[in-house]
Amino acid sequence: MATKLQGFPRGWFVVAWSNDLAVGDVKPLKYFGKDLVLFRTETGEAKILDAFCPHLGAHLGHGGAVSGENIVCPFHAWEFNGEGECTAIPYAKKIPKRAKVACWPVTEKNGVLFVWHDSEGNGPAWEVPDIAGHGTPEWTEWYPNILEGVKTHPREIVENVADSAHFPVVHRTEVDSFENIYDGHKATQHTVGTAEPPQGGIDHFDITATYHGPAFQISDMKGYLHTKLLLAHTPIDEGHLDLRFAVMLEKKGPKTESFAKFYVDNLRLGFHEDIQIWEHKVYRDVPRLVDGDGPIGKLRRWYSQFYRSENV
16 A cells, blocks of 8 residues: 555644634634634634635735624725625625635634644544543643644654654653554554653653544543643644644642643653654655554554545
8 A cells, every 4th residue: 555645634633722812813824735814703703714815815814804703804905704705895886706715614622723624625524522621620721832843744743653662762661551442533542651751750651642533632641640631733734744732630739730831841852852753754655663563554544544545
């Protein structure tokens, strides 16, 4: 089976944290090799459209403004609703039928904004799951972070699901048990072991980490504290991506917040350990695997389902 993965996979992708987009905010985005605009309407709905006005090509994300449920072009004040339809032109009596921009499916859950991407134009094939505990008094809010413009392909990050052998070498983690489960659009890694975080200490952990599609993973981690991790990677173009991650912790007294910040710092350092590998490696279509490697072939077959059939 050829493994040339061209273009971008089908699935839900994280584009922002909810707290970063207030009512009336307009933000330019660049993902999937396209210029997009993200805005929040006056009723609180988050919307994403293709960025360029069909009139004379102004970028709606640079100088555009929200008016009610619409975004207003900064060049000639054409207005577009959240479905990309032009609803008003201040100096014209008739709106052209083709005065539209493409609209992207958006969902907002767990304090996170997701966009659906499918190069064939099909709608969402599964839902973003709710994260148990989010928004309850027993858990903290997210402690988010982002690593921008990482020079790698998303498949390199996803392969960590199956690559058990890299943990002791790259992350000073001893793995006692390691299991992969593949179920439709979900891929789950269950790992038990002992970690030595970059900033010191010892952590005995039990982690269940599930990808929901090709682009974001939710982990339930039981160690020194009970934590949940959201890991998400969104391609900017075919060679670069933004890597987002956030942790929330079950509250265990006044030291929880300080531990959360320490935990995020360790995660950031840990991802940099991976990044220095990802940004300088090549992808082997036919790797020379040995019996101690994890189920990398099975992971690749699972991941290929999110690409157009002629690309895999």
